[in-house]
Every structure is written in C-alpha cells, then in structure tokens.
Amino acid sequence: xxxxxxxxxxITGQDGSYLADYLLKKDYQVFGTSRDxxxxxxxxxxxxGIKGKTEITSLSLDDPKGxxxxxxxxxxxxxxxxxxxSSVSLSFQKPLQTFRSIANTTLNIxxxxxxxxxxxxxxxxxxxxxxxxxxxxxxDEETPFKPCSPYATAKSAAHWLTDNYRKAYNIYACSGILxxxxxxxxxxxxxxxxxxxxVCRIADGSKEKLVLGNINIQRDWGWAPEYVEAxxxxxxxxxxxxxxxATGQTFSLEDFLSRAFAHFDMDWKAHVEFDQGxxxxxxxxxxxxxPAKANDELAWKARYxxxxxxxxxxxxxxxxxxx
Ligand code: NAP
Numbered sequence: 323x324x325x326x327x328x329x330x331x332x333i334t335g336q337d338g339s340y341l342a343d344y345l346l347k348k349d350y351q352v353f354g355t356s357r358d359x360x361x362x363x364x365x366x367x368x369x370x371g372i373k374g375k376t377e378i379t380s381l382s383l384d385d386p387k388g389x390x391x392x393x394x395x396x397x398x399x400x401x402x403x404x405x406x407x408s409s410v411s412l413s414f415q416k417p418l419q420t421f422r423s424i425a426n427t428t429l430n431i432x433x434x435x436x437x438x439x440x441x442x443x444x445x446x447x448x449x450x451x452x453x454x455x456x457x458x459x460x461x462d463e464e465t466p467f468k469p470c471s472p473y474a475t476a477k478s479a480a481h482w483l484t485d486n487y488r489k490a491y492n493i494y495a496c497s498g499i500l501x502x503x504x505x506x507x508x509x510x511x512x513x514x515x516x517x518x519x520x521v522c523r524i525a526d527g528s529k530e531k532l533v534l535g536n537i538n539i540q541r542d543w544g545w546a547p548e549y550v551e552a553x554x555x556x557x558x559x560x561x562x563x564x565x566x567x568a569t570g571q572t573f574s575l576e577d578f579l580s581r582a583f584a585h586f587d588m589d590w591k592a593h594v595e596f597d598q599g600x601x602x603x604x605x606x607x608x609x610x611x612x613p614a615k616a617n618d619e620l621a622w623k624a625r626y627x628x629x630x631x632x633x634x635x636x637x638x639x640x641x642x643x644x645x
Contacts, residue, residue: 326348326349326399326400327350327351327353327356327396327397327398327399327400328345328351328352328399328400328401328402329355329392329398329400329401329402329603330342330345330352330355330376330401330402330404331355331381331383331401331402331405331431332354332355332403332404332405333352333354333356333376333378333404334356334364334378335366335408335507336366336505336507336509336546337503337549337550337553338354338366338402338405339367339369339370339372339507340370340507340549340550341402341404341550341554342354342367342372342376343371344547344550344551344554346372346375348554350565352375352376353392353398354378354379354381355378355379355383355405356376356378356379356381357380357381357382357383357405358380359378359380359595360380362419369506369507370507371499372539379392383423383426383427383430384422384427384430385430385475385518386425386430386433386434389431389434390434390438393434393440393442394438394490398450399441399443400443400557401442401443401445402414402445402447402553403427403431403444403445403446403447403578404447405423405427406424406427407419407423407424407445407473408473409511409512410451410471410473410508411511411602412473412511413472413473413476414471414602414603417472420472420476420632421472421476421479423476423591424476424477424479424480425476425479425480425483425557428446428480429480431444432444432483432487432495435493436487436491436493442494443494443495443557444484444494444495444496444554445495445496445497445498445553445557445573446480446481446495446496446497446498447482447497447500447538448477448480448497448498448500448564449473449477449499450499450500450501450502450542450568450611451469451471451567451606451609452467452470452474452477452478452499452528453465453466453467453472453499453606453609454467454469454474455470456468456608456609456610458608459610460570460610460611461566461609461611461612462566462614463499463563463564463566463613463615466483470604470606471545471602471604474595480497481499481564483495485564486617492564494562496557496562496563496564497555497565498552498553498564498565499564499565499566499567500549500552500567501542501543501544501567501568501569501609501611502514502541502543502609503544503545503546503548503549504543504544504546504635505546505635505638506635506638506639506642508546513534513535514543514578515519517578517579517582518582518632518636518639520532521582521583521585521588521593524583524588524593525586525588530596531593531594532590532593532595532602533594533596533597534575534593534595534596534597534598534600535596535598535599535601535602536575536600536601536602536641537574537575537579537594537596538574538576538607539574539575539608539609540572540574540575540609541572541573541575541609541630542569542570542571542573542609542610542627543569543578543627543628544568544569544627544631545624545625545630545631545634548624548625549624551622552565552567552616552622553618555622556620565615565616565619566611566612566613566615566616567613567616567622568612568613568624569611569613569615569624569626569627569628570612570624570627571627571628572608572610573628574610576590577628579594581628581629581632582632582635585632606638
C-alpha cells in the first residue's frame, strides 16, 4: 500500500475522475467527495474503470464541520479542490450558487487546513476566465485578473484566498490557472461537447440543425487527461507556486466547428443556425496563454492542441458504449 493519500473534493466531475484515475495508477489511496452520492450515477468513474476503487463521502461543501471531520478522518497528504459550479454560461443565471460553490468552499477548506494545522498540500482549481479580455496578450502568472462573469469573479476570489493563506499561514497551497480542457467526460451542456455530439449525429444521417451563439470567440483548448498530471506536478514542487496550464495555441470556435464537420467531409455552414439568446451577457473575445513557466519548472507540456482534441473527441463519441 502506498504511503500517500489524496482527497479530491469534487471527485465525480471531469477532472476529478481523471485525477482519481491518475493517482490510483501512482498507487495513491484516493478519497473523494460528492454533494449527494446517493443520487449520483458515478458514470465518469464507470467509463474510466475506477468505480469502487476510491472512497467517496457525501459532503455539503458549505459545512465546515463536515470538511474538518473528513480531513481528520482521512489524513490526506494532498487535497485537490475541483468542486463547484463550472459553467460560465450558467453562472449568469445562478450567480449566488456559483459564487458560494467556488469561493465559500475554497475558504472553508483553507480555514480547516489552517485550524487543524494539517501538514497537507492544497491544490486550487483556478481558471483562465479570471484574466478576462487580455487584448491579444498571452496571459501568464503575472497577468492581472479582469473577470467578466460571476464564475470568473468567484474563481478570482478563490485564487486570491489561496494566495493569501499561502503567504499568511505558510500553507503549501497553489493554484493551477487552467485554460479550457476537454474530454468525453465534459458535461453535455458545454459547447464543445454539444458540437461533437451533434456533428456525429448529423454525419449519421440526422437532419437536425446545430444551434449556436457566438462562434467568433477564441480559446486555448487542451486535452483534460494531460491537465491532471500538471495538477499533481504542482504539488510535488519544493515551494508552492501558481502555474498557467494551457497548450499555448489559440483557435476560434468557428475553427473548432469547421474542424469537427471537416472530419466527415461536411461544411459546417450547411448545418448550423445561430441564436442570439445563446450569447453570454458578457464574454471574453480572445483567451490566449503563455504556459512557459509550467513547461520549464514542471517539465509539463501539452501534447494535444485543438485539432487533435477534436479528432479525439469524435473518435471517442463514435466508439462510446452506453454506461
Ligand atoms: P465538472 O466536471 O463540472 O466537475 C465539478 C464537480 O463539482 C461536479 O462533478 C460536481 O460534483 C461538483 N459541483 C457541480 N456544481 C456544484 C455546485 N453548485 N456546488 C458544489 N459542487 C458542485 O468540472 P471540471 O471540468 O472537472 O473542472 C474541475 C474544476 O476546474 C472546476 O472548479 C472548474 O471550474 C475548474 N476549471 C475547469 C476548466 C475546464 O476547462 N474543464 C478550466 C479551468 C478551471 P458532485 O455533483 O458530485 O457534487
């Protein structure tokens, strides 16, 4: 049995599931939380073949006593906080729930680590959304935050709380500022998943129209299984620091769309309609990254950028077995 234990807050989501898989392969004992396991299908764990290999506790994240009890019971060496409402679009409809699930949860965990004086290393899931519009500049760890959604504002609060507790209480706490990363485990309400699912159905003969909002936005899309390795690497450094994690390549959503239809020799223009209602009240036009620090200090570099990501998502969708 490994001497290392990890606690993943939000273990059922995309990143939580890939990280659990990654750590199990490293022989960690993996614990995790979900808000209500009894109502949860654990479909992601089933897809990765890790269902039953982790010990999951139902936990309300606004309950400091629950978090304290869990940390005392499991005694983790590393805590990864990956929980929270993760959709930027939904955050405009549910700002309070989004803010609480991200900022309050982070504060509860950091306060618990401080109070228990637990010798634990803490990872905070920060986001490229914190940068807002950088006007073409490739964002790095020194780029100021200009959040432009309730989600990004909450992530910024969580980011600076993590920084504050690291400096004030000497806690090994760091933030991974991750740019978009995709996988077949992405929830279906995310635009990338929506595009891939629809393109595959249309290629199979469906006459449906794919209805989208703003396709001019530009993002840096990577492959999620690679990104959880960067999270782990951050917690293995001598000193805790923050890192931008991205491919370093930016593409428009139109590029993504075009690539997905081109996989089946189709032209996206024949199958797509637009709905102004799908535009966000405020949005980042161009999101681009400079991941040089992670490349150099973590020896981490993304192998797959958007074109490969699209191909991998399509292949996975075509081969997917209902679970
Ligand atoms: P995800 O698939 O949505 O997983 C997040 C998990 O948090 C969910 O499985 C859910 O678990 C829990 N959750 C959802 N809504 C919640 C709420 N209102 N309150 C409390 N918990 C809630 O997200 P992910 O893609 O794995 O991302 C992991 C973390 O990285 C998130 O914090 C996300 O914001 C951040 N991030 C993601 C990306 C990306 O591109 N994927 C980029 C930058 C940052 P239960 O239902 O089991 O409780």
